[in-house]
Amino acid sequence: MARDEVKVCGCHLCWHQCEVRLHVEDGILKHVTGNPNGVTGGGYGCERLAGVPEFHYSSKRLNHPRKRVGKRGSGRWERVTWEEALDDIAARLLAIREESGPEALAKLGGTIHGPADWASWRFFNQWGSPNSFNTGKDCGQANTIVECTMYGWDSLGVAPMPGKSRNIVLWGSNPPESAAVKWNSIRACQDRGARLIVVDPRFSEAASYADLWLQPRPATDGALGWGVIHILIEEGLYDKEFVERWCTGFDQVTEKAKKYSPERVSKITGVPVGKILRFARAYADGPTNYVWSLSGCHYGNGAGYAAVYTQAVIRAITGNIDREGGNPMTGPLPNQVDWYNAMGWDLLVEHLEHSDRDSVTANRFPVCSKASLTRINGAIKKAWGQGYGCPLYFLYPSSRGIYDAIRYGEPYPIRALFIHAGNPLVTLAGARDCYEALKKVDLLVGMDFFMTPSMALCDYVLPAASWIERPHTMLYWGVSATAIAYEQPLPALYERKDDYWLWKELAHRVGLPYEWPDTLESMYDLILRPSGRTHAQVANSSQYYFESDTGREFERYAKEGRGFGTASGKCELAPSALAACGLDPVPDYVEPPQSRSRTPELAREYPLTLISGSRVRPYWHTSYRELSSLRWRHELPETQMHPETARAFGIVNGDTVLVETPLGSVRQRACVTTAIAPDVVHAEAFWYYPEQPAEDPYLFGVWDSNINAIIPDDYDVCDFAGDHPYRGLLCRIRKAETPLDFERPVFNEFD
Ligand SMILES: Nc1nc2c(c(=O)[nH]1)N[C@H]1C(S)=C(S)[C@@H](COP(=O)(O)OP(=O)(O)OC[C@H]3O[C@@H](n4cnc5c(=O)[nH]c(N)nc54)[C@H](O)[C@@H]3O)O[C@H]1N2
Numbered sequence: 001m002a003r004d005e006v007k008v009c010g011c012h013l014c015w016h017q018c019e020v021r022l023h024v025e026d027g028i029l030k031h032v033t034g035n036p037n038g039v040t041g042g043g044y045g046c047e048r049l050a051g052v053p054e055f056h057y058s059s060k061r062l063n064h065p066r067k068r069v070g071k072r073g074s075g076r077w078e079r080v081t082w083e084e085a086l087d088d089i090a091a092r093l094l095a096i097r098e099e100s101g102p103e104a105l106a107k108l109g110g111t112i113h114g115p116a117d118w119a120s121w122r123f124f125n126q127w128g129s130p131n132s133f134n135t136g137k138d139c140g141q142a143n144t145i146v147e148c149t150m151y152g153w154d155s156l157g158v159a160p161m162p163g164k165s166r167n168i169v170l171w172g173s174n175p176p177e178s179a180a181v182k183w184n185s186i187r188a189c190q191d192r193g194a195r196l197i198v199v200d201p202r203f204s205e206a207a208s209y210a211d212l213w214l215q216p217r218p219a220t221d222g223a224l225g226w227g228v229i230h231i232l233i234e235e236g237l238y239d240k241e242f243v244e245r246w247c248t249g250f251d252q253v254t255e256k257a258k259k260y261s262p263e264r265v266s267k268i269t270g271v272p273v274g275k276i277l278r279f280a281r282a283y284a285d286g287p288t289n290y291v292w293s294l295s296g297c298h299y300g301n302g303a304g305y306a307a308v309y310t311q312a313v314i315r316a317i318t319g320n321i322d323r324e325g326g327n328p329m330t331g332p333l334p335n336q337v338d339w340y341n342a343m344g345w346d347l348l349v350e351h352l353e354h355s356d357r358d359s360v361t362a363n364r365f366p367v368c369s370k371a372s373l374t375r376i377n378g379a380i381k382k383a384w385g386q387g388y389g390c391p392l393y394f395l396y397p398s399s400r401g402i403y404d405a406i407r408y409g410e411p412y413p414i415r416a417l418f419i420h421a422g423n424p425l426v427t428l429a430g431a432r433d434c435y436e437a438l439k440k441v442d443l444l445v446g447m448d449f450f451m452t453p454s455m456a457l458c459d460y461v462l463p464a465a466s467w468i469e470r471p472h473t474m475l476y477w478g479v480s481a482t483a484i485a486y487e488q489p490l491p492a493l494y495e496r497k498d499d500y501w502l503w504k505e506l507a508h509r510v511g512l513p514y515e516w517p518d519t520l521e522s523m524y525d526l527i528l529r530p531s532g533r534t535h536a537q538v539a540n541s542s543q544y545y546f547e548s549d550t551g552r553e554f555e556r557y558a559k560e561g562r563g564f565g566t567a568s569g570k571c572e573l574a575p576s577a578l579a580a581c582g583l584d585p586v587p588d589y590v591e592p593p594q595s596r597s598r599t600p601e602l603a604r605e606y607p608l609t610l611i612s613g614s615r616v617r618p619y620w621h622t623s624y625r626e627l628s629s630l631r632w633r634h635e636l637p638e639t640q641m642h643p644e645t646a647r648a649f650g651i652v653n654g655d656t657v658l659v660e661t662p663l664g665s666v667r668q669r670a671c672v673t674t675a676i677a678p679d680v681v682h683a684e685a686f687w688y689y690p691e692q693p694a695e696d697p698y699l700f701g702v703w704d705s706n707i708n709a710i711i712p713d714d715y716d717v718c719d720f721a722g723d724h725p726y727r728g729l730l731c732r733i734r735k736a737e738t739p740l741d742f743e744r745p746v747f748n749e750f751d
């Protein structure tokens, strides 16, 4: 008789980490369901759960360490033992450090993938390299920097509260596709009478539920932001008490806002004056929860800075910072969790015996430098007792800087690169630059679940155990206040190892003089040490989490003399820490790096505005296209365009189209829809084809449909933090001669 078991754990197919039940029969994982009693995810689960058994057993999973034989990217590998791989990698790292210094080691990683991220940071902090990059660079870095310099912590980590939030503002985010769990709470707020306000150049699914929808020209959000501030001040709608008691820099904001009359802003953005007025008036009639959004981080040189800045000012002067129903600040993890010290964050700038060089792009983007980090984090420590959970948000170098250091040795050489839980050839603008760097670097090591285009170029590819095969504590990079623990549900298959194990083994081999407990679980014990409980004890207790949310306090800046975590202790509307980096602390709106008025000649050749990468279920960025149990839901990439545009370019729905920029073209399938403005097209990001050949130059079709192959990463198009212009640049389209095709693989091939 089959022995049935149900194991509870946190799903990490995406960053929500919903609590789920694994249904196991005779040791075989059969299916996965949401846990209705779970503390996270509300018991829902999502359609991706149907793919979990295939994800776990797929014949495409990496199961053994491999070493490249033949040329890089030739697709020829030999199987090696973990010992052989680790000994060789460690020896080469030591040799590189000896010759070129610890900063010659870099990493490219993704976003919130668990121990792959934090164990690598811990290693880098101790080893002494500031050249650690995660896609946090494009996933909110600009927001985090502006928020942390303005209010001394971020304010975007808490979902709207049913019955408390009067307005919910989705300014460039579409949670029905990107955040199902949050979307459920937004709908619950609407049921309790909250208004939903959406700002989006597309009539997104979220917009279809909105009480008010603004459709700006892409990347002009900074102008819109200034227009809203103008109205809030002109009509006296801002929170005067808060501004007088707690803010500095209001006069500078008032002065600048004068330039942005609703009429002028309407001309720039294309949003009617009446809608801008309604938006500002509704926003001020709060509490208003501005939902975390990253689109402001994607507009490029100056346009993004103005967007994230003005949105941060609006949250502040409407009195929504750290208010119930508005935008509460999470603050640090509870003090039972010693995340900050366990990561060794302060080693990034202090106590380094052999690292005195800053990151490769600290000079180009001074806001992301050790001096800036010290300044911002120093003020935060004064108010909160410890630094920001993920101070890398103040330091990430630009990915282009890493490629240039590899290709040209400027400003100093990078010679060893790890791609750990990342897929930079697909996720980052400038894929061609990335390709050249990956081909050139002396040592390239990758660790992932699957052979991806980026893995295909590595010298070593190491097989990662997934969330089903490792113990888990939700740590969210230290930027959330919740930590939930689960025991390891199933043994790791084959030679898959958890991501912590890689860095621990390397730390031992290169002789880092710090504690690296033997297992991931004992590392969690170390992080949980102040609680007096072990990871297993927390995981098995009835309350298997710590949460400073319990009995959440608001307006903590007003209590115990804390103030805000800024140099002045005030909410700095003209942040001194930005001015100290040579930035205008009250930035004007500027046009995106390419636009009809900024680059008129280019606009004649490329008359359309490109936005890219809006989230599409069931995928998680580049992930899950190899799973036939999910792929059928969305087989090929789509480019959305208005019927008028389609007609003008001779395209009909379903045609294969070429999206072209000065960097080249990619193929996607045309989706003709009135949900997008006539001169805007939206191309999907994150595409490669796991069913196509792995070897160079195919690399799973990475040059065919990957929009990041034709989006530039030059320093001058990137924004103040070096983040990439995924939205708002120019493009054109035409019908492709050869159609995209997809032959559906055999279903459930893993059985
Ligand atoms: N054009 C365009 N580009 C964009 C964006 C856009 O909007 N438009 N958005 C940007 C943003 S916001 C982000 S966050 C990035 C996303 O970029 P990423 O987070 O890097 O993308 P993912 O596909 O989620 O993950 C990359 C790889 O990590 C592997 N992985 C996942 N979990 C683990 C793990 O636990 N261990 C190991 N070893 N590997 C793991 C996956 O299998 C996958 O191959 O893309 C950015 N790029």
Ligand SMILES: Nc1nc2c(c(=O)[nH]1)N[C@H]1C(S)=C(S)[C@@H](COP(=O)(O)OP(=O)(O)OC[C@H]3O[C@@H](n4cnc5c(=O)[nH]c(N)nc54)[C@H](O)[C@@H]3O)O[C@H]1N2
Binding pocket: 111, 139, 171, 172, 173, 174, 175, 177, 178, 179, 199, 200, 201, 202, 204, 216, 217, 218, 219, 220, 221, 292, 293, 294, 295, 611, 612, 613, 614, 615, 616, 617, 618, 619, 620, 621, 622, 727, 728
């Ligand atoms: N299914 C799925 N969900 C995901 C992810 C995933 O890969 N797949 N990734 C996760 C990650 S890392 C992130 S960062 C989030 C991102 O998720 P969201 O914050 O929801 O962001 P996007 O889906 O990238 O884009 C949201 C909206 O921004 C609009 N937009 C584009 N250009 C502009 C503009 O110029 N101005 C304005 N105002 N709006 C614009 C787009 O039309 C789109 O509807 O999603 C997370 N959730």
Ligand code: SF4
Binding pocket: 011, 012, 013, 014, 015, 016, 017, 018, 020, 041, 044, 045, 046, 047, 048, 049, 180, 181
């Ligand atoms: S939303 Fe879906 S994929 Fe994400 S954690 Fe929850 S169940 Fe897993």
Ligand SMILES: [Mo]
Binding pocket: 111, 138, 139, 294
């Ligand atoms: Mo992201």
